[in-house]
Amino acid sequence: MADATRRVARAVAALLAVTLAASALVGRALAHGGSIGQSAGRSLDVPTWLFLSTGGAVVGASFLLSTFATDRAFVSRIHAYRRALAAPRLDLLATAGRAIGLLGLSTVVAVGYLGPSEPLQNGAILVVWGGWWAGLAMSAYLFGNAWPVLDPWRTLASALPTRDRDPTAVLPVSVPWLSTVGLLGLFWIEIVSPLADAPRLLATVVVAYSVVALSGAFLFGDRYFEEVDPIARVFRLYGAVAPLTYDDGIQLRIPGSGLEADILDSRGEVAFVVALLWGTTYDGLVATPPWATFARAVVGVGVPATLLYPVALVVGFLTFYGGYLLCVRYGARFADTRRDDAEFVRRFAPSLLAIAAGYHVAHYLGFFLTLAPALVGALAAPFAHGSVSTLVLPGWFGGLSLVFVLAGHLLAVWVAHGVGYELFPSRLQAVRSQYGLTAIMILYTMTSLWIVSRPYVAPPFVG
Amino acid sequence: MTDANLDATADTDTGPGSDHSCPYCDRVFARADYRDLHLGVEHDRDRLTDAERAAFADAREAEEEALTIFRYKSLGLLVVAYFLFLMAYAVSL
Ligand SMILES: [Zn+2]
Numbered sequence: 416m417a418d419a420t421r422r423v424a425r426a427v428a429a430l431l432a433v434t435l436a437a438s439a440l441v442g443r444a445l446a447h448g449g450s451i452g453q454s455a456g457r458s459l460d461v462p463t464w465l466f467l468s469t470g471g472a473v474v475g476a477s478f479l480l481s482t483f484a485t486d487r488a489f490v491s492r493i494h495a496y497r498r499a500l501a502a503p504r505l506d507l508l509a510t511a512g513r514a515i516g517l518l519g520l521s522t523v524v525a526v527g528y529l530g531p532s533e534p535l536q537n538g539a540i541l542v543v544w545g546g547w548w549a550g551l552a553m554s555a556y557l558f559g560n561a562w563p564v565l566d567p568w569r570t571l572a573s574a575l576p577t578r579d580r581d582p583t584a585v586l587p588v589s590v591p592w593l594s595t596v597g598l599l600g601l602f603w604i605e606i607v608s609p610l611a612d613a614p615r616l617l618a619t620v621v622v623a624y625s626v627v628a629l630s631g632a633f634l635f636g637d638r639y640f641e642e643v644d645p646i647a648r649v650f651r652l653y654g655a656v657a658p659l660t661y662d663d664g665i666q667l668r669i670p671g672s673g674l675e676a677d678i679l680d681s682r683g684e685v686a687f688v689v690a691l692l693w694g695t696t697y698d699g700l701v702a703t704p705p706w707a708t709f710a711r712a713v714v715g716v717g718v719p720a721t722l723l724y725p726v727a728l729v730v731g732f733l734t735f736y737g738g739y740l741l742c743v744r745y746g747a748r749f750a751d752t753r754r755d756d757a758e759f760v761r762r763f764a765p766s767l768l769a770i771a772a773g774y775h776v777a778h779y780l781g782f783f784l785t786l787a788p789a790l791v792g793a794l795a796a797p798f799a800h801g802s803v804s805t806l807v808l809p810g811w812f813g814g815l816s817l818v819f820v821l822a823g824h825l826l827a828v829w830v831a832h833g834v835g836y837e838l839f840p841s842r843l844q845a846v847r848s849q850y851g852l853t854a855i856m857i858l859y860t861m862t863s864l865w866i867v868s869r870p871y872v873a874p875p876f877v878g
Numbered sequence: 879m880t881d882a883n884l885d886a887t888a889d890t891d892t893g894p895g896s897d898h899s900c901p902y903c904d905r906v907f908a909r910a911d912y913r914d915l916h917l918g919v920e921h922d923r924d925r926l927t928d929a930e931r932a933a934f935a936d937a938r939e940a941e942e943e944a945l946t947i948f949r950y951k952s953l954g955l956l957v958v959a960y961f962l963f964l965m966a967y968a969v970s971l
Contacts, residue, residue, distance in 0.1 A: 462970050472959055479952040485945055487919065753897060753906045840907070840916035843944050 463865070470817070470864040471857040474824045478853045481832040482846045494675050494833045498667040505664070512564035519547075520567035520621070526797045527618025535786075535803045537614040538793035543621070544611055545786035549779040552653060556772040559661070560654025566647060568625060569640050572632030579636040582643055590642050591683025595690045597645040599728060602694035606701055607724050607877045649691060652678075655765060656772045656826075671826045674765035675833040682757070685764040686736055692771040693735040696863060697728055699778055701877075703869035710875050720876035738855055739764070746851020750844045762838060763852050766830040770856070773823015774863050777816035781808055820863045824856055831856075911937040 461469075484490055502508070519542060527539030534540045555562060563569065582590050604610065610617050631639035640647040655673040660666050679685055700706055701724070714720050740760060747759045788804045831852055835845030898913040899906045902921050907913040910933075917926055918934030926934070 460971065461967075465966055465970055468966075469963060472963065476956055476959065479956055482952055483949060485949075751908045752912075753908050839912075840919050841912050841941055843941065843948060844912065846948065 463868075466868065467861045467864055470821060471861045473821055474828060474857050474860045475853065477825050477828045478832075478849065478856075481828055484832070485842055487836060487842070490833055490836050493669055494672045496669050496672065500659075500665045500667055502665045509564050512561060513567075513570045516565035516567040516570055519565070520625070522794075522797065523621050524618050526793075527614045527621065530614060530793075530797055531800050532614060533800070533803075534612045534614065535789050535805070536793060536800060538790075538797045539614045539617055539621075540611060541786060541790040541793045543617060545783055545790045548605075549783040549786075552650070553776055553779060553783065555650050555653035556656040556768075557776070559657045559659030559665070560650050562647065562650035562654075563640070566640065568628035568632065568644075569637075569647075571625075572629060572636075572639075575629065575633065577632060577636040578634055579638075580634050582635045582638055585634065586643075589681070589683045591681055591687055594643055594645045594648055595683060595687045597643075598649065598687060598690050598694060599732060601645060602690075602697060603725050603728055606698060606728075606874065607721075609877075645687075648687060652688060652691065652765075652768050653772060653775075656768050671769055671830050672833070674768055674830045675837065676765075677762060678765055679761045682760065685739075685760055688764045688767050688771075689736045689739055690732055692767050692774070692859070693732045694728075695771055695774050695778060696735075696859075696866065697731055699774075699863075699866040700731075701727075701874040702871050703866055704872050705869070707872050707875050714876060724877065735859075738858070739767070742851035742855035744851070746848060746854070749850050750839065750848035752839065752844065752848070754838065758838070759848065762834050763831055763849075766827040766834065766852070767859075769826040769830055770823045770859055770863075773819050773821070773826070774867075776823075777819035777863070777867050780819070781812055781816065784808060816867045817864060820860065820867055824860045827856060828853065911940060915941060 523539040523542050526537060526542075530537045530539060551562070551565070586593060604620070608616065608620075610620060628639070628644060631643055635643065654660070655676075655678055656671060657673070658668060658670045660668060660673060679688065701710075710720070710723060713723055743759050743763055744756050747754075747756055785805050785808060788806055792801070792804060831849050832845070835848050836842065839845040839848060897906045898908070898910045900913055900916055900921075902917070905916060907916060914930070914933040914937035917930050918938065923931065923934070
C-alpha cells in the first residue's frame with residue numbers, strides 16, 4: 416500500500432512538473448492576451464490566432480495530462496473525499512439567512528421605487544446586479560450554494576398555503592425544458608432591457624417575478640423551487656461545483672467533485688446546463704465590437720433589432736446544444752461500448768458547469784469588486800444622493816479573466832476524466848470516450864477567450 | 879489517436895453484435911476484456927471464480943501495457959505541440 420502511495424505521489428509530482436513547464440509558456444501568452452482587452456487599438460503582441468490556439472492547446476494538453484493519472488484508487492479517492500465541518504447552530508444561521516433574504520427583497524422593491532434614480536446610487540440596482548447576480552452567484556460555485564436559505568420567495572412560500580400538486584402532472588410541457596426556456600428568457604431580459612440603469616423598472620420586474628414565484632409555490636409547493644424555478648436551478652447547479660455542500664451538516668469536498676455524480680435526470684436538464692453556459696457566453700458576446708458591427712449590418716438590411724437579440728440567443732443556444740450532443744455522441748463511438756448514448760449525454764454535461772463557472776467569474780469578478788464600495792455605500796444610506804465611490808482595478812486584472820476561463824476548462828477536463836473512469840471498466844475506453852467532449856471543450860475555450868479578450872462596447876440597439 | 883487495435887491484443891471477439899454480459903449484474907460489454915476488467919473493478923474480487931480472476935488479471939495486464947503505450951504517445955504529442963508553439967511564438971513575436 417505504501418508502495419502504491421509512493422507511486423501516486425511520484426505521478427502527481429511528474430504531473431505538476433509538466434503542468435508548470437507548460438504554464439510558463441502559457442503564462443507568457445496570457446500576459447499578452449490580457450493586454451489585448453486593456454489596450455484596444457495598440458498593436459497586438461501576440462496574433463489572435465496564436466493566443467486562441469494556445470488556450471485551446473492548454474485544454475487539449477491538460478486532457479492528455481489527465482490520462483497520466485491512471486490509478487483508479489487515487490482518482491476515486493479524490494472524488495469521494497468528504498470532510499464534515501463543525502458548524503455550530505446551523506438552525507440560527509439558517510434563520511439569519513432567511514431574514515437577510517427577506518430584507519434584501521424588501522430593500523430592492525422599496526429602494527427601487529423610492530430611492531435615487533441614478534443607477535450607481537440606487538441600492539436596488541447594486542443589490543441585484545452587484546450583490547446577487549455577480550456576488551452571490553460567484554459564492555455559489557466558489558464556496559457553496561446558500562440560495563435555498565436566502566431565497567426570499569421560498570421563505571415567503573413556506574408561510575403560505577399550498578396545493579402541493581405535481582408539476583410534471585399539471586404542466587403540459589416537460590418541466591426541465593420549461594425551466595430552460597425561462598432561463599433563456601431571463602438572459603434575454605437582462606441583455607435587452609435597461610434593467611441595470613432603471614431602478615423603477617427593475618423593482619417592477621422583481622415584483623412580477625415574485626408574483627410568478629409565489630403562484631408557482633402555491634400550486635406546487637417546494638417542488639416549484641426544486642423543479643420549475645430557473646433561478647433556484649441555476650444556483651443549485653453552480654453549487655454542485657463548490658467545495659462546500661450540505662448533506663446532514665456542512666461537508667467539505669474537492670471543488671468539482673460534485674459534478675461527477677449523476678446529477679442530471681433528463682435531456683431537458685442537460686439543455687438547461689448548456690443554456691446556462693451559452694447565456695453567460697452570449698452576455699459577453701453582445702458587448703464585443705465585432706457583435707456591434709454585425710448587429711448594425713443586420714439591422715441595416717432591415718431586420719428589426721428587437722428580433723435580432725432573441726433570435727441570436729436561441730440560434731446560439733441550439734448551436735451549443737447541438738454541438739455538445741454531436742460531439743459527445745460521436746465521441747462515444749471511440750469508446751466501443753454498449754452503453755446508451757443518452758447516458759453519456761447526461762453524465763458528461765455537469766462538467767460544462769465548471770466551464771460556465773469559470774466564465775462567470777471571468778466576466779463578473781472585476782464587475783463585483785468595482786461596484787462593491789458603491790453597494791456598501793448605497794446600503795448604508797439607501798435614500799442619500801451622495802457621491803459614488805467605486806474601486807479602480809489595476810491593469811493586470813483583465814489578464815486574470817483569461818486565467819479564470821482556463822481554470823474552469825481545466826476543472827471540466829478533470830471532472831470528465833473522473834466520469835469516464837466511473838462509466839468504463841477499461842481506462843483506455845474512459846480516455847477515448849472523452850475525445851469528442853474534449854474537442855467541444857477546446858472550441859468553447861477558444862470562443863470564451865476570444866470574447867473575454869475583446870474590448871468592451873455597449874451592445875447596440877438595447878436599453 | 880489510432881491505437882484502437884492496441885489493447886485488442888487479448889484474443890477477444892470484436893465482431894459486430896458480439897455481446898459479453900456480466901454474470902453478476904445486467905451490464906453488457908462490446909468486448910470480452912472489458913467484461914473481464916469490469917468483473918475485477920466493480921465486483922468483489924474474492925467472490926469471483928478462479929477463471930474470472932485469471933481473466934481479470936490478464937485483461938488488467940493488457941490494459942496496463944496499452945496505457946503505457948498511450949502515455950508515451952501522449953508525451954510525444956505534448957513535446958511536439960510544445961515545440962510547435964515555441965516556434966510559433968518565436969516567429970510571431
Ligand atoms: Zn457486473
